[in-house]
Protein backbone atom coordinates (compact mmCIF):
# COMPACT_ATOMS: atom_id res chain seq x y z
CA UNK A 1 0.00 0.00 0.00
CA UNK A 2 1.32 3.42 -0.97
CA UNK A 3 0.76 6.12 1.70
CA UNK A 4 -1.36 9.13 0.58
CA UNK A 5 1.38 11.51 1.74
CA UNK A 6 3.89 10.06 -0.72
CA UNK A 7 4.56 12.35 -3.72
CA UNK A 8 3.19 11.07 -6.99
CA UNK A 9 5.80 9.57 -9.30
CA UNK A 10 4.10 8.62 -12.53
CA UNK A 11 5.41 6.57 -15.44
CA UNK A 12 3.53 6.77 -18.74
CA UNK A 13 3.79 4.05 -21.39
CA UNK A 14 2.33 4.58 -24.82
CA UNK A 15 1.94 1.42 -26.87
CA UNK A 16 2.30 1.35 -30.67
CA UNK A 17 0.65 -2.08 -31.06
CA UNK A 18 2.85 -2.39 -34.14
CA UNK A 19 1.11 -0.08 -36.57
CA UNK A 20 -2.40 -0.55 -35.17
CA UNK A 21 -2.02 2.49 -32.92
CA UNK A 22 1.20 4.01 -34.26
CA UNK A 23 -0.29 4.14 -37.75
CA UNK A 24 -3.00 6.49 -36.51
CA UNK A 25 -1.46 8.28 -33.54
CA UNK A 26 1.86 10.07 -33.30
CA UNK A 27 2.96 8.05 -30.29
CA UNK A 28 6.32 9.83 -29.96
CA UNK A 29 4.53 13.18 -29.80
CA UNK A 30 2.00 11.92 -27.24
CA UNK A 31 4.82 10.43 -25.21
CA UNK A 32 6.76 13.70 -25.24
CA UNK A 33 3.63 15.63 -24.22
CA UNK A 34 2.88 13.17 -21.41
CA UNK A 35 6.43 13.59 -20.17
CA UNK A 36 5.79 17.31 -19.66
CA UNK A 37 2.78 16.75 -17.35
CA UNK A 38 3.01 17.28 -13.60
CA UNK A 39 4.24 14.31 -11.57
CA UNK A 40 5.33 12.38 -14.66
CA UNK A 41 8.92 11.33 -14.11
CA UNK A 42 9.26 9.15 -17.18
CA UNK A 43 7.30 8.72 -20.40
CA UNK A 44 8.10 6.14 -23.02
CA UNK A 45 6.64 4.63 -26.12
CA UNK A 46 7.24 1.10 -27.29
CA UNK A 47 6.06 -1.11 -30.14
CA UNK A 48 4.52 -3.92 -28.09
CA UNK A 49 4.05 -2.97 -24.47
CA UNK A 50 2.50 -6.33 -23.52
CA UNK A 51 5.58 -8.23 -24.75
CA UNK A 52 8.18 -9.47 -22.29
CA UNK A 53 10.60 -6.62 -23.12
CA UNK A 54 7.74 -4.11 -22.78
CA UNK A 55 6.75 -5.44 -19.36
CA UNK A 56 10.40 -5.63 -18.29
CA UNK A 57 10.81 -1.96 -19.26
CA UNK A 58 7.93 -0.96 -16.98
CA UNK A 59 9.14 -3.13 -14.14
CA UNK A 60 12.69 -1.80 -14.37
CA UNK A 61 11.45 1.81 -14.46
CA UNK A 62 9.27 1.25 -11.39
CA UNK A 63 12.35 0.13 -9.51
CA UNK A 64 14.89 2.57 -10.99
CA UNK A 65 12.69 5.67 -10.88
CA UNK A 66 10.63 4.88 -7.79
CA UNK A 67 7.35 5.05 -9.71
CA UNK A 68 4.21 4.71 -7.62
CA UNK A 69 1.72 5.17 -10.47
CA UNK A 70 1.86 3.69 -13.95
CA UNK A 71 -0.31 4.71 -16.88
CA UNK A 72 -0.43 2.37 -19.86
CA UNK A 73 -2.08 3.76 -22.97
CA UNK A 74 -2.91 0.73 -25.04
CA UNK A 75 -5.71 -1.65 -25.90
CA UNK A 76 -8.65 -2.72 -23.79
CA UNK A 77 -7.99 -3.86 -20.18
CA UNK A 78 -10.02 -6.92 -21.12
CA UNK A 79 -7.04 -8.18 -23.10
CA UNK A 80 -4.02 -7.06 -21.07
CA UNK A 81 -5.31 -5.42 -17.92
CA UNK A 82 -4.28 -8.45 -15.89
CA UNK A 83 -0.88 -8.59 -17.60
CA UNK A 84 -0.05 -5.03 -16.59
CA UNK A 85 -1.55 -5.44 -13.11
CA UNK A 86 0.95 -8.25 -12.54
CA UNK A 87 3.79 -6.22 -14.08
CA UNK A 88 3.12 -3.39 -11.63
CA UNK A 89 2.36 -5.56 -8.64
CA UNK A 90 5.76 -7.25 -8.67
CA UNK A 91 7.75 -4.09 -7.81
CA UNK A 92 4.80 -2.56 -5.88
CA UNK A 93 3.23 0.17 -7.99
CA UNK A 94 -0.35 1.03 -8.90
CA UNK A 95 -1.59 0.63 -12.44
CA UNK A 96 -3.87 3.00 -14.26
CA UNK A 97 -4.91 1.90 -17.72
CA UNK A 98 -5.82 4.51 -20.26
CA UNK A 99 -7.67 3.21 -23.28
CA UNK A 100 -7.59 5.05 -26.52
CA UNK A 101 -9.28 2.53 -28.63
CA UNK A 102 -11.74 3.95 -31.10
CA UNK A 103 -14.34 2.15 -33.07
CA UNK A 104 -13.10 0.71 -36.32
CA UNK A 105 -9.46 0.29 -35.35
CA UNK A 106 -7.76 -3.07 -35.54
CA UNK A 107 -6.24 -3.29 -32.09
CA UNK A 108 -6.85 -6.83 -30.86
CA UNK A 109 -7.99 -5.60 -27.42
Ligand code: SF4
Pocket residue numbers: 015016017018047048049050051074075076079080107108109
Ligand atom coordinates in the same frame (compact mmCIF):
# COMPACT_ATOMS: atom_id res chain seq x y z
S1 SF4 B 1 -2.22 -5.97 -27.64
FE1 SF4 B 1 -2.43 -4.10 -26.39
S2 SF4 B 1 -0.65 -4.00 -25.09
FE2 SF4 B 1 -0.23 -5.52 -26.69
S3 SF4 B 1 0.82 -4.43 -28.29
FE3 SF4 B 1 -1.35 -4.25 -28.79
S4 SF4 B 1 -2.13 -2.41 -27.78
FE4 SF4 B 1 -0.12 -2.90 -26.94
